[in-house]
Amino acid sequence: MSGIVVMMNGLPGAMGHEVSQACIRRGLTLAPVALTGGGQPADCQVTEGSTSVTVKLVGPDAAGSQRKALEELKKAHGNRLVIIDFTHPTAVNPNGDLYTSVGVTYVMGTTGGDREALMKATNDSGVYAVIAPNMGKQIVALQATMERMARDFPGAFSGYKLEVTESHQKTKADTSGTAKALVSSFQKMGVDKFEMDDIKMLRDDESQKAFGVSEEHLNGHAWHTYTLKSGDGSVEFQFKHNVSGRRTYSEGVADAVQFIAAKCAEKSKKRTFDMIDILEAGVMQ
Amino acid sequence: MSGIVVMMNGLPGAMGHEVSQACIRRGLTLAPVALTGGGQPADCQVTEGSTSVTVKLVGPDAAGSQRKALEELKKAHGNRLVIIDFTHPTAVNPNGDLYTSVGVTYVMGTTGGDREALMKATNDSGVYAVIAPNMGKQIVALQATMERMARDFPGAFSGYKLEVTESHQKTKADTSGTAKALVSSFQKMGVDKFEMDDIKMLRDDESQKAFGVSEEHLNGHAWHTYTLKSGDGSVEFQFKHNVSGRRTYSEGVADAVQFIAAKCAEKSKKRTFDMIDILEAGVMQ
Structure with a gap:
């Protein structure tokens, strides 16, 4: 074409x-x-x-x-x-x-x-x-993949504790829809009680820089980290997707x-x- | 039962x-x-x-x-x-x-x-x-999931650079089979040329401690980090699964x-x- x-x-x-x-x-x-x-x-x-x-x-x-x-x-x-x-x-x-x-x-x-x-x-x-x-094709792919993981392996993360941090430019008022979608998948995989309000949102320069976002991308980025820890702390999974710019x-x-x-x-x-x-x-x- | x-x-x-x-x-x-x-x-x-x-x-x-x-x-x-x-x-x-x-x-x-x-x-x-x-059920689940991601979204990571580090107790001589399986999935998703030999293996106390493994688990752990970066460096994905003990x-x-x-x-x-x-x-x- x-x-x-x-x-x-x-x-x-x-x-x-x-x-x-x-x-x-x-x-x-x-x-x-x-x-x-x-x-x-x-x-x-x-x-x-x-x-x-x-x-x-x-x-x-x-x-x-x-x-x-x-x-x-x-x-x-x-x-x-x-x-x-x-x-x-x-x-x-x-x-x-x-x-x-x-x-x-x-x-x-x-x-x-x-x-x-x-x-x-x-x-x-x-x-x-x-x-x-x-x-963002890779992010869409990951989101669909985690949803399929939840469908295929419903209890895979049973008993795991979830922590989610997402950082976006400070003009973004609401919680990341992608973060919510991934949380929903992890919930289906059996993680301990986790509300959407438990997603940690970073919207200020200082915390974003501490999270690793560079100065030049403070006004345009989408960084996400999902951490899953087993009840006894002996196993940790972490998924990150960090987009700088558009x-x-x-x-x-x-x-x-x-x-x-x-x-x-x-x-x-x-x-x-x-x-x-x-x-x-x-x-x- | x-x-x-x-x-x-x-x-x-x-x-x-x-x-x-x-x-x-x-x-x-x-x-x-x-x-x-x-x-x-x-x-x-x-x-x-x-x-x-x-x-x-x-x-x-x-x-x-x-x-x-x-x-x-x-x-x-x-x-x-x-x-x-x-x-x-x-x-x-x-x-x-x-x-x-x-x-x-x-x-x-x-x-x-x-x-x-x-x-x-x-x-x-x-x-x-x-x-x-x-x-390790979550690891088996992740491995199967990434293989399915490769099947469903064949070009998802086209043009991405892959880096893999795995750390195991020093008695383990060969490369982690799990790491090889995930690399195979990422290869199917189109990442830039990556050979199994490019997997970085940590087998000594010092580098393992620097990687985050605690003293008590040096003789029994399986830690893996996979990092995927877009060609222009603006997007980074990271997957980690860290098991301490058995x-x-x-x-x-x-x-x-x-x-x-x-x-x-x-x-x-x-x-x-x-x-x-x-x-x-x-x-x-």
Whole structure:
């Protein structure tokens, strides 16, 4: 599948920039126009290596202008057009409705919104889409693997004590969803009583530096440590996944774009996918 | 299944002692006679809490005396008798032949010998048996889980660099089989070139203490750390399993004894099992 054109909705946000750069590294074409939220500049510049693209940003203020921009891109590129959405939780459903009504393949990386409504609108439309709240492929793989471990070996950690510490940039208010998912798996494997509130959250510079996060990544990281100790203390298991910056997520998005473009080109019967589908296909770079 | 009587073959070895104690803690009865190798004392004492048992040790010197001891125990306890074998690699096949010819349920924890011949003799005999080279149930579970992760997500760690360090008591000459098995899984997940020789083995006091092993466990531990780093260094995964002493293995043996006694009592059609079967049954304590 060559000649993919990517519309990066969510520029000039940090994730929008990172993803655009990952796509350019893969040899995909970045469309010179994208949808954005209110109060954004008229355009922005994306640079990766020797490639530099000026992207015109179409906000929501003029009625119909976003739909018009999308329709024009679709007319120009047909099925080679793939939308990536890293916008805002409040935009998830309106954007999903726009993409499906215009009929453009998309990758939804934005979290939040009414996920059930999004899935229904997408399935009803017949549009090809990857809908995935976490694009970090190894982390998604680990999360799915631990869930399978819990299903296959239900009592494996019976009598073990669990400790969980997660560190994210201080702008993240809630507990990590990944940490909660892994805790849920460990609970199924029989660990001693552990509530989600027992997850230790680090959100300040000092404790994060003590945890090993470097100065430059204090404002963008996701570090997790899960420790399991046997009742008598003679056995200890530890699982860590430490992501600094956003590059691994943006690479996962580029994987998703290439995957869904190929599914569209081959007219796959299944049309809605998540990261597990992509991982199982083993097509990641 | 109550009233299980355990014949602990391999006393007075350290593992024989640990396993006997685990069985007593579970409320199983330790038989006052057991088979042992050449050059061992006539008996030994096993103590756990307020229970103390003198076990007569029957060596291989007097022809037929081991068979006779086994037949007498079988006559006294019938199907409630379960043998545990932690003897020597050279005894695996002769002992297996003895157990199957007398018709006693057994748990083979001894490694080495001709495993294929052991399986064949056991399957042909119709005797119930657990044959498992590693009784550390969580470690077996992790090993199986990582193998499944490799099967499900073949390219998950593509482009990652692997580092492996394992530490065992200095009497262990070869590389850890568990470490090799996990490396094999990571290889299938696409990590950069990594040979088994690249596994870093710690076998001396100083490096082991620096690795975190406590003084008292230098002569009995199994510590493993696997680190995976993305090509650009922005993502790091780490998996650790640190076992100090032998207690977790002995608890796994007690699980196996209770499992196989129940299989024998219910006249299970399947008769030969490994630790994965026990883990999947979720019956561990």
